[in-house]
Amino acid sequence: MSENNPFPNENNTGHFWDDTLRELSNDPPGWWTIGLHASWIWCLVYFFLYPSIPSLDLEGYSKGSLGWTAVSEYKADLAAIDEVRQKWEDKINDPKTSAAMILADDDLKNYTVRSAKVLFGDYCAACHGSGGSGNGAMSAAQSGYPVLADDDWLYGGTVEQIETTIYNGRKGIMPNYGARLSETEIADLAKHVVALSEGGEHAVGKELFINPTKGGCFACHGMDAKGMAALGSANLTDAVWRFEVSGGGDHRHASALHTIAHGVNSELIDPASRNAVMPAFGPLGKDLSAGSVKKLAVYVHQLGGGQ
Numbered sequence: 386m387s388e389n390n391p392f393p394n395e396n397n398t399g400h401f402w403d404d405t406l407r408e409l410s411n412d413p414p415g416w417w418t419i420g421l422h423a424s425w426i427w428c429l430v431y432f433f434l435y436p437s438i439p440s441l442d443l444e445g446y447s448k449g450s451l452g453w454t455a456v457s458e459y460k461a462d463l464a465a466i467d468e469v470r471q472k473w474e475d476k477i478n479d480p481k482t483s484a485a486m487i488l489a490d491d492d493l494k495n496y497t498v499r500s501a502k503v504l505f506g507d508y509c510a511a512c513h514g515s516g517g518s519g520n521g522a523m524s525a526a527q528s529g530y531p532v533l534a535d536d537d538w539l540y541g542g543t544v545e546q547i548e549t550t551i552y553n554g555r556k557g558i559m560p561n562y563g564a565r566l567s568e569t570e571i572a573d574l575a576k577h578v579v580a581l582s583e584g585g586e587h588a589v590g591k592e593l594f595i596n597p598t599k600g601g602c603f604a605c606h607g608m609d610a611k612g613m614a615a616l617g618s619a620n621l622t623d624a625v626w627r628f629e630v631s632g633g634g635d636h637r638h639a640s641a642l643h644t645i646a647h648g649v650n651s652e653l654i655d656p657a658s659r660n661a662v663m664p665a666f667g668p669l670g671k672d673l674s675a676g677s678v679k680k681l682a683v684y685v686h687q688l689g690g691g692q
């Protein structure tokens with residue numbers, strides 16, 4: 386630092402380096418001063434309006450004159466969303482609004498499908514898979530859960546039928562023929578069932594199928610073997626196998642053989658019976674609200690197979 390001031394006419398502090406570099410004592414620029422004052426004023430205003438200064442007890446803090454908190458803002462946002470939702474909910478829960486009416490109203494349907502998706506995940510996906518993709522049978526004893534996204538229905542695919550299925554549950558019953566028919570007769574019936582699924586028939590098996598004192602199968606499956614929605618008796622003429630056991634060989638024959646010999650939901654008289662119970666979600670079962678059941682029916686209907 387130099388002893389002599391080489392710039393005697395300047396407003397400097399007398400601090401020099403290398404005789405050229407020196408510290409001046411001019412006022413800071415105007416814009417900078419304004420910024421400085423604006424920021425402490427802003428701080429005071431902020432302290433006054435918003436919660437800010439913690440107190441010594443660590444629990445309390447200055448509350449601010451606006452009464453704002455992050456939690457109250459969150460609650461207000463939530464209330465605003467609820468208000469929008471409530472209009473839809475009221476419409477859906479109104480007993481005068483049928484599931485078919487929801488399907489006919491695009492906006493209401495979109496809302497219903499979105500909110501039912503959560504319900505489906507909570508109550509249905511464990512059995513039917515996410516998106517109603519079904520869960521196949523892992524063994525003859527475990528019957529699996531039907532796909533809800535296709536157009537193959539046991540109990541009918543209109544939105545009203547689906548709603549009834551969910552509300553009351555379903556339990557289709559088929560007797561165990563192992564107790565009253567011979568092994569050969571059951572094998573012939575199974576051959577007939579496999580032939581039906583391929584568009585053909587098996588003469589001896591068909592005879593048994595329509596003979597009321599033998600199979601009497603037509604009573605539930607119909608003369609055309611296409612099944613009846615009211616009974617949930619499967620359509621035997623399509624290629625969809627409710628109880629198919631996956632695996633090589635003639636597994637369709639093996640599957641039909643098992644179903645015919647041991648029946649469906651007849652475990653009281655035959656422990657090897659197929660078990661196929663759709664639980665009730667109305668007041669007789671899980672007691673979901675009528676509105677929730679309606680939402681679920683709409684959701685299932687639009688998965689792909691609704692009629």
Ligand code: HEC
Nearest residue numbers: 508509512537538539540541547550557617661662663681
């Ligand atoms: C404990 C397992 C289980 C749960 C949970 C379950 N289901 Fe089912 N569901 C079944 C079974 C098994 C069947 C087939 C019954 C049969 O074969 O007769 C079925 C059948 C159905 C059917 C009839 C399909 C047809 O082809 O007609 C619909 C619709 C259905 N379920 C919807 C639902 C919905 C919606 C939920 C959720 C609210 C649900 N299920 C929850 C087991 C379940």
Ligand code: HEC
Nearest residue numbers: 557558559600602605617618619626627628641644649661
């Ligand atoms: C009392 C009514 C009833 C009678 C009688 C009956 N069934 Fe069934 N059948 C059902 C029901 C209900 C189902 C189960 C559908 C379900 O829950 O998935 C079924 C299912 C089946 C299946 C399984 C279909 C599949 O997709 O896996 C076969 C095969 C079958 N029946 C064949 C027969 C034959 C053959 C006879 C006569 C020997 C017969 N049924 C008599 C009601 C009946």
